């Protein structure tokens with residue numbers, strides 16, 4: 241179709257990148273944020289507003305959202321598969337869709353209460369797991385996420401194609417222990433295919449699944465230098481852009497040439 245935009249990336253971008261950070265870790269506030277700021281990049285931080293002091297836990301993230309980053313929902317209590325545990329308490333195989341409805345709805349409500357200025361934000365699957373129950377009773381909770389959020393981030397082996405990706409179960413690359421060059425490789429492969437690479441970080445030179453500060457700095461410098469070709473933006477911004485582009489395509493299809 242003449243004039244049809246083949247992908248949703250505007251301003252001459254070849255592809256998109258989202259840097260996502262899970263679990264609300266201290267090194268993200270103290271290590272990642274200054275490096276992002278130096279390079280003029282915005283990212284997504286998925287937090288768990290858990291326990292009696294959930295308001296206090298969310299407090300430092302208010303300023304993060306004010307600086308243009310996304311503060312997203314990682315559930316209240318971070319439930320993962322029982323396979324990670326030695327008991328069957330408080331884990332996904334013994335939970336129901338109603339339990340996840342509460343985890344997701346309440347996580348969203350708490351973040352919205354503390355950061356009301358943030359009108360829209362996305363979800364991230366704890367431990368990348370997207371099911372409840374087991375065997376014949378195993379169910380996906382992706383539909384619960386779809387009721388509450390514009391997008392959800394999981395894990396996968398590919399960068400997301402703007403036309404075919406399930407926005408409520410986006411693929412992301414876990415990049416713990418990766419070198420700068422490997423992360424740039426993932427970004428460039430996605431850009432070459434006009435796709436959207438989502439990278440998942442935990443600690444920055446700290447704690448579990450960490451990437452070194454120097455490797456993270458190398459990646460951010462690269463994304464800053466290539467900002468005219470590669471659109472680095474929070475998950476919610478890229479998801480909204482894809483959603484609008486898909487809606488426009490559908491409208492054109494329905495009304496003919």
Ligand SMILES: [Zn+2]
Pocket residue numbers: 262263314318365366367
């Ligand atoms: Zn997590």
